[in-house]
Amino acid sequence: MNNNDSINKVIKVENLTKKFGSFVAVDNISFEVGKGEIFGFLGANGAGKTTAMRMLCGLSKASSGKAKVAGFDIYKQTEEIKKRIGYMSQKFSLYEDLTVYENIRLYGGIYGIKEKDIKPRAYDLLENLNFLDKKDALVKSLPLGWKQKLAFSVAVFHKPKLVFLDEPTGGVDPKTRRQFWEQIYEAASRGITIFVTTHYMDEAEYCDRLSIMVDGKIEALDSPQNLKKQFNVNSMEDVFHTLASKAKRGD
Amino acid sequence: MKIKYLLEKEFKQFFRNAFIPKMVIIYPLLVMLVIPLITNLDIKNLDICIVDKDNSSSSRKLIQKIDASNYFVLDKVVHKYSEALEEIENGNIDAILEIESDFEKHMTNGTNANIQISANAVDGLKGGLGSSYLASIINEFSGDSLASVSIQHKYNPLLDYKRFMIPALIVILLILLCGLLPALNIVNEKEVGTIEQLNVSPISKLQLILAKLIPYWIMGLVILSICIIIVWLVYSFVPAGSLFTIYLVSILFILIMSGFGILISNISSSMQQALFVVFFFMMIFMLISGLFTPFNSMPQWARIFSSCLPPRYFIEIMRDVYLKGSGIIDLYPKFLILTGFVILINFWAILTYRKQE
């Protein structure tokens, strides 16, 4: 565990399992994510990807197995983990009745950014997004695409080591999705590790590495090129269908 | 001081809500101005019907005396009981007074004369008190009064029912608003999903809950102050005891109710459930804590049950301070119990709040 390799691993998961009663939502999964990587977590609805992610964020308690996030144990050191991660859930989670700036200020504040730093950093961020004129608009008045961009910016506002994105682009058009991914690349280039769940196959192509979950198990894990080669198909779509057709769980 | 940012957020959301700030002002006004007129259990103006079988000067004198009393409104004098009973069945009258046919003869002969009172006792209180009033008028008529017994009504000499109900109405408002709103607030964040964003942040549980509670504590004190001022302006009714005692006990109670609201939202999985559970407890709090009907009139098990709920003590203290002028020293056992509830419920609320499933 002391070699360079394991220090560079932001997430290390071994045999992680989550049971709800007799239902095994996440079944004995193991994987690692390196620093600065864009790691895609694919699976059909109900495959267990959100549950797995919630365990890593400290929102859900694991039933068994080991996992470390940013070097901290997910059983005992959840609060340490929380300081170092960003999170964007599939339910849109900015406050609709607060303004754009108020949302940034709130999350900046609770992640411990100093009062005097919040304002300049927030203005920088809004400037980069070309959003400055909307800073006093209530979030509920924004179109969905903008809300998502803003939610992502808020999730990385406190400069986390790692950001978890749970189906971040649900419900928006492909053009907005591409813009959103530019944002992700930009964050990754600053050294932020990205852990993203999705069921859009075009998005899967953008990831450095992918894992595909079926019925709570990881059925495949590699880069998009290698996966296509391994399954001898031309697109991720086909890789996914080959694997997903084995699924027994419905939606 | 991360809590500063959360408080900022809660207050902004509170005041931005289209409905809640208005309600916090208007609802207490409405309740304090209208409900005292309704919660009037004074037994006055009972409608009665007299069956005068004697039709003599003595019986007419008695009828006059009853008619002159301000407790009764004489609906009719009839000669047959069945006619009077018909009136009761139609709901026109509350009681029948039946004077026997030899009433005057007995009176002059010095033998016992008989009078029959029949009261509609579906409402036992009304029937009981009404017939007691009637009986005491008849006693006076026969000169059978108790001259050697005097009665002193303390604390509410005019027997004004409003004065009895007003402190209780303040309690109702605090129960309804300080328990309901915090519960709805958290459950709402759960349903919308924003609570998750807070749970995944490094902010502590205690700060999260405090930030949720503090606005409602302030709101509760505002409501209390509005009530005290209205009661003073409109009914010229000020507490016989000290305002300090009123505020102190109210602060304890507000802490209890808001903690209780959080507790319910913690253990409910959906808004719908939280609503039903809150509703159930509101009913319990309002109906078996001695608000409308006397605590002592309940059977023993209900008194024990009610003693396990905080509103009972709050209601008693509020009434004692408002009407009797009791102080903290007089009431210290109840203050201690309420303090116990504050600790228990808030501790429980913090314990059950889960940042992690």
Next chain:
Amino acid sequence: MKKFLAFVQKEFYHILRDKRTMLILLAMPIAMIVIFGFAISTELQNVDVGVLAPNKTSSIRQIINKINANKYFTIVKEIDNSKDIDKSMKQGDIDIAIVFNSNFNSDPKIQIVIDSSNPNLANSEMFYISSILKDYFQDANRNINLKPSIKTNTRMLYNPQMKSSYNFVPGIMGMIFILICALMTSVSIVREKERGSMEVLLVSPVKPIIIIFAKMVPYFVVSCANLLTILLLAFTLLQIPMNGSILFLCLISLIYIFLSLAFGLLVSSLVETQVAAMFASLLGLLLPVLMLSGMIFPIDNMPIILQWISNIVPAKWYISAVRKIMIEGLEFTYVLKESIILTVMSIFLIIVALKKYKNRLE
């Protein structure tokens, strides 16, 4: 019709799936009728009495014993001076103090000091204590007093034991039905609105009226189950008499349940969020029903404007009808007025609610 049944079936699956909520909906009325049926009472009971007697003569002792023997009064305290009366009352130790003068034997004088915070309790206490004292003096002076007196007999019609439950149980029924039905329907339907599934249904080719009625059916069934358990508990556990026709009682209860559901439906058409539905149902219904239905507070005592307003509170008519049928055992003709009013109100509510839903679509 087939479509309608399919919808009803779907709605049933819907509400049966959430077991916890279902349990709350069925158990809550039971808990409420049992708790309130037994507990809500205005009967005089457990009156704590303090006695101040500087000179305890045998006749004073007799009076004290007589009071203590009464089931309403308990002597809990002997008080030494009149200042302590105030103190004991402020601490809530005693409700009444009986003060005898020091030369009671030669010139008997009794002062009754009553904590009159609650005027009605004070009055009842006064009457009972007075009659105990009157009895005592009559017995004691039997030989001297030859004055004729009037003997009054009192008969309590319909409720000879003066049980409070006879008065309150119909009231509690009126309150439970309207609150639970309205709350249940409004919150549940608005929940679907919040999630967007209501809109999907409403734009489907099925007529809105069918969808809305289909939504109401399961709640109607739940309410009927509640009606059954409440009536059963009232007769068995609470021992409320059934002096009239049970058929009429059920009939008018069904009308009332339908009305309550219609009210919930109307609320659901007017508000957008569950919280608002809850507020409308709870704050808008609870206090009016509690206050203006005659359940606890007699309508005759209210100012005339509020008496008029009370006429639009459906619970008032239902409670009045239930009292007449159950307790007074009156014929249906006596509750005809109530039935007609409730029916008209239901029809009015349902029409307004349907109109509201229709407008949303256009």
